[in-house]
Amino acid sequence: MNTASKLLIVRGITKLAKQPSSPLMGFGMSLFFLLVYNAGIGGIGSLDAFGEAGYLAFIFPITIISLAMGSSAGAGQTLNADMQSGYFKRLYLSPAPRWILVVAPMLADILSSFLFTGILLAIGAIFGMPFQYGAWSVLGVLLLSILWSVTLCGFSAGIMLRTGQHQTAAIVTNAVFPLLFLSTTFLPRELIDAKWLLTVSWGNPVTYILEANRYLLGGTSPAAFLWIAFLIFTLTSAISIAYALGSAKKIKV
Amino acid sequence: MSAEIQIKNLRKTYPGGVEALKGIDLEIGTGQLFALLGPNGAGKSTLIKIMTTLTRKDSGDFYIGGLNPETRFSEVQKHIGVASQENELDPGETVGHLLQFQGRLFGMTKKQAKGRAEELIRLFQLDSERNKKASVLSGGNKRRLHCALALVHKPAILFLDEPTVGMDPLARLSFWNAITALNGSDKVTVLLTTQYLEEAEKYASSMALIIDGEIHFSGTVTEFKKRVHPDENLSLEESYLAYISSLKTTEN
Numbered sequence: 463m464n465t466a467s468k469l470l471i472v473r474g475i476t477k478l479a480k481q482p483s484s485p486l487m488g489f490g491m492s493l494f495f496l497l498v499y500n501a502g503i504g505g506i507g508s509l510d511a512f513g514e515a516g517y518l519a520f521i522f523p524i525t526i527i528s529l530a531m532g533s534s535a536g537a538g539q540t541l542n543a544d545m546q547s548g549y550f551k552r553l554y555l556s557p558a559p560r561w562i563l564v565v566a567p568m569l570a571d572i573l574s575s576f577l578f579t580g581i582l583l584a585i586g587a588i589f590g591m592p593f594q595y596g597a598w599s600v601l602g603v604l605l606l607s608i609l610w611s612v613t614l615c616g617f618s619a620g621i622m623l624r625t626g627q628h629q630t631a632a633i634v635t636n637a638v639f640p641l642l643f644l645s646t647t648f649l650p651r652e653l654i655d656a657k658w659l660l661t662v663s664w665g666n667p668v669t670y671i672l673e674a675n676r677y678l679l680g681g682t683s684p685a686a687f688l689w690i691a692f693l694i695f696t697l698t699s700a701i702s703i704a705y706a707l708g709s710a711k712k713i714k715v
Numbered sequence: 716m717s718a719e720i721q722i723k724n725l726r727k728t729y730p731g732g733v734e735a736l737k738g739i740d741l742e743i744g745t746g747q748l749f750a751l752l753g754p755n756g757a758g759k760s761t762l763i764k765i766m767t768t769l770t771r772k773d774s775g776d777f778y779i780g781g782l783n784p785e786t787r788f789s790e791v792q793k794h795i796g797v798a799s800q801e802n803e804l805d806p807g808e809t810v811g812h813l814l815q816f817q818g819r820l821f822g823m824t825k826k827q828a829k830g831r832a833e834e835l836i837r838l839f840q841l842d843s844e845r846n847k848k849a850s851v852l853s854g855g856n857k858r859r860l861h862c863a864l865a866l867v868h869k870p871a872i873l874f875l876d877e878p879t880v881g882m883d884p885l886a887r888l889s890f891w892n893a894i895t896a897l898n899g900s901d902k903v904t905v906l907l908t909t910q911y912l913e914e915a916e917k918y919a920s921s922m923a924l925i926i927d928g929e930i931h932f933s934g935t936v937t938e939f940k941k942r943v944h945p946d947e948n949l950s951l952e953e954s955y956l957a958y959i960s961s962l963k964t965t966e967n
Contacts, residue, residue, distance in 0.1 A: 466820045473816070480807070548803035552864060555767060556820040557792040 466558035474566035485574040488532025492525040511650040515680025518591045523675035526607050530575050531635045534614035537567035538622035564710040568615050575611035594681035602678040609695035616702025620709035645669040667694050718742040719904040725775035735761040737928040746902040750919035758928040759908040767797045796870030800877045802861040806850035821868035835863040838893050855886040872904045916951035
């Protein structure tokens with residue numbers, strides 16, 4: 463990687479650090495979910511369906527998912543700010559490879575998601591959340607979080623680049639939001655009565671990342687979910703990056 | 716004189732069928748201060764965008780410093796500096812930081828970038844602005860910084876697309892002093908587009924007139940004036956207006 467590329471990555475991170483509203487919003491939303499759901503309905507964790515891990519380990523994955531959802535617009539917003547000011551054109555005329563102009567703010571988003579996931583895990587540990595496989599659980603949760611974050615911020619940046627409007631960077635979050643409710647988000651499969659919801663949840667990718675995290679934390683889901691989740695989100699990450707880079711080629715500077 | 720910019724039968728049609736360039740042939744020699752003149756929508760900016768790799772051509776060839784931009788992109792980027800019509804500044808960064816960052820992007824060490832930033836701050840008289848964010852600069856100072864950024868890496872060719880728009884007369888004078896000094900001492904080739912024809916007449920050694928995507932004239936400013944009115948000593952602006960009027964009359 464050449465110096466120009468490294469400088470642009472550092473710039474992306476610095477920009478995000480200077481204007482952290484997007485990741486902080488994601489973090490705040492996640493923490494809110496964790497505290498409110500655990501305090502409000504955490505008592506149902508004593509039901510057999512939750513196993514020994516309790517409700518905290520069950521609800522925790524939703525905080526990881528909402529973290530990236532809240533902060534995924536960051537890359538799109540950074541790109542939009544550069545395009546609005548015209549500075550993107552100056553960077554475009556530098557010897558840096560043009561793909562790095564798009565990837566740099568995405569990397570900043572992913573790094574922030576990684577850091578805040580780490581903080582959330584620490585908070586979870588303080589609240590007594592189990593880590594079924596110790597350090598491997600932490601590593602697995604972080605890796606899934608990165609793949610989820612790449613998926614969201616790549617599409618978010620790509621849509622923003624194609625439309626040129628910063629408002630559209632949040633489209634991905636809005637599109638994914640209903641998926642949270644069409645899955646085993648709040649209750650285990652055994653406690654959901656609606657057959658249609660159970661059917662839909664099998665086709666919902668959010669289900670697999672939720673259950674994969676539950677396998678890693680409380681050990682309440684089968685291991686197969688973990689491998690399927692890695693497969694799905696490696697694929698969606700690759701598609702998302704390709705979409706963002708393809709969008710960069712369509713920019714009119 | 717060797718050709719720093721060579722353009723051969725360059726064509727560009729925008730979606731919707733607008734033919735912006737209809738087979739442009741042009742050569743610009745090393746160290747020339749070359750003015751590309753023409754009415755709005757003539758194709759000047761499109762030509763500059765293609766040469767600076769911002770837009771793709773449809774057909775034809777062009778070489779920058781003997782390099783083909785399609786195969787040697789990174790080298791061409793280091794060879795050229797671009798100051799386009801709009802300011803391209805990061806509003807949240809200071810003058811000093813922007814200049815140094817630009818130098819670092821072009822491969823300078825921190826020390827080199829800092830030294831070069833100081834040189835340009837002096838050259839463009841931005842001393843009192845160095846710690847100010849770009850967002851709070853006056854219009855003229857933004858323009859100076861914009862042009863200074865194009866020069867950080869000491870390009871061999873400088874593309875100036877209406878560079879003095881929005882500058883007051885004093886700022887324009889100091890800008891041109893800086894550009895002519897670079898053109899004179901460092902032999903920087905300058906390709907300029909401007910609607911201020913008195914600037915072109917005063918500073919350009921050669922010119923081309925582009926109208927409706929076609930080159931109507933290429934040569935020295937004096938040659939153009941003589942071609943329009945061989946017996947009268949008209950200014951470039953008068954000659955230009957006379958030429959455009961004659962074209963309209965012919966069309967009618």
